[in-house]
Amino acid sequence: MNDSPAYARGAGPFQSPSTLNDRLRFDAGELLVFARTLLEAAALAPDIAATVAQTLLEGDLLGHDTHGLQLLGGYLRELDAGSMKRAGTPRVIAERSVVATWDGERLPGPWLVHEAIQWATPRAKLHGQASVVIRRSHHIACLAAYLEHPARAGLVVLVSSSDPAVASVAPFGGTTAVFTPNPIAAGFPTGGDPVMIDISASVTTNGMTARLRDGGERGRHAWWLDDKGCPTNDPSV
Template identity: 55%
Template sequence: MTDRYAATALISFAIDLLYKAGLDKEKSRATAAILVEGDLMGHSTHGLQLLGPYLGELEAGRMAKEGEPTIIAERPAVLTWDGHYLPGPWLVLKAIEAAMVRAKTYGTGTVVINHSHHIACLAAYPLRAIERGMALLIASSDPASGSVAPFGAIAGRYTPNPLAGGWPTKGAPVIFDISASTTTNGMVARLNRTGGKLGGPWLVDNQGNATDDPASFLANPPGAVLPLGGMDLGHKGFALGLLVEMLTSGLAGSGRAIGSKQWGARVFLQVIDPAAFGGTEAFTKETEWLAQSCRTAPVKPGNPPVRMPGERGLKLRTQQQADGVTLHPEIMPSLLPWADKLGVTPPPSL
């Protein structure tokens, strides 16, 4: 039986591990909160699954423990930072705050982060803006990795390149988090460890065949992740992946062209204040109408009603905050050696 843990206990556990590993309390709290938020919303490959690798990066000195982002460029509604490979979740939360301040004055606020460390689950961020009546768009890429094949190719050239966002309605907000690829590196890695298969032919092997076998990813030469849309419609995912590269490495002015080798991220985020456009009331009237129209669209007899993006994750979040977080079976065992090494007591299961 899979163990459940109180969300607050998991956050405290993660804070203690990160603090013992050398982060200050502010950075530890921000990183822990975002990691657990990923698990709360059901993104189990991008929640506490990442804590062990983050601790390894801190131990090796590849994730910076101290410092602040520095300004590369700045205009009234635009800010570009060098993140110096500081913890990604902490950097992104600071960037959202900075973008919201600008959006209140100028209608939009955009922050691009060069040299961030990994930023975890993108779906964990939109609520920070939504709760203030604003919309958020966020995208991330990692120029040190190239696991996704361009449409028609059989070798990887860029990353899964997630794009996420969220906005308020009069009821439940809309939140989406999609990759420009058929699957993520984290899911392929997990299935390689556990011996499972992917949910469809989401990879291309080194002979050009679509496959559900994650082992093809580790062949010599390796296979690659297909762009979103797969063999048939992957030209759409390819274009979306290129868009994310432009918004992240392109606007940051640094990435693949310089041969970056450090695990991390280039990040684009933009906060939009509807009050500066057609007005908040008109905005939520439109977003709520469309949400309700989609939910009530007819479906095939016997099928469930239409579910809006983010609806399942928000429902699961509420449920797990009340009843405990169900972790993937490999997560807690992967953290116990770190707990022993750093002298931190693991949380009790419920």
């Protein structure tokens, strides 16, 4: 069993791109230090900064690069604006032996989710299941980044997220956004490496939509609806 973080399991050193189309490659350990240093410079509590940096890096290394370190700049702006809280603890709204509801107080989402998993893990081992619901969390980044540790501990883990304040998905046959992409991730233990699944209930994500739109690119398929409800591969509609 290998409990080391993903960045320690195969990240290569920086390599100059051979063509303009090749992606730059950086040492993951150095990226971790870089991200943590920037977050601490923005006055994020050191323990929270370390968890956020690790989670963003894990997202990149798991292949979800729209939800990895690309988010760091936005997180720093949110800290500067005061819309992401720098320190504190979640407020417990309700708690029983295996269930809890927390108010995240706008603390960084990656740290809140890790805290919730740490709360739930021993209870799930003792009672067979445990659940935590968090309201008023900040963005939680890549859901797959939370799966490996509990799955390697022999637990099935489910993580889901919704943001009703930012509707971007129209219901079938509609043209008005009502839902959010509502991602869901699941991790399952096996005799070896765990099975990890991270998908969106929508056909694509807001992060991928923004990346293609800002890059002037089109989707591989008709993933969006125009104002008449017609499918299109143009992410700018």
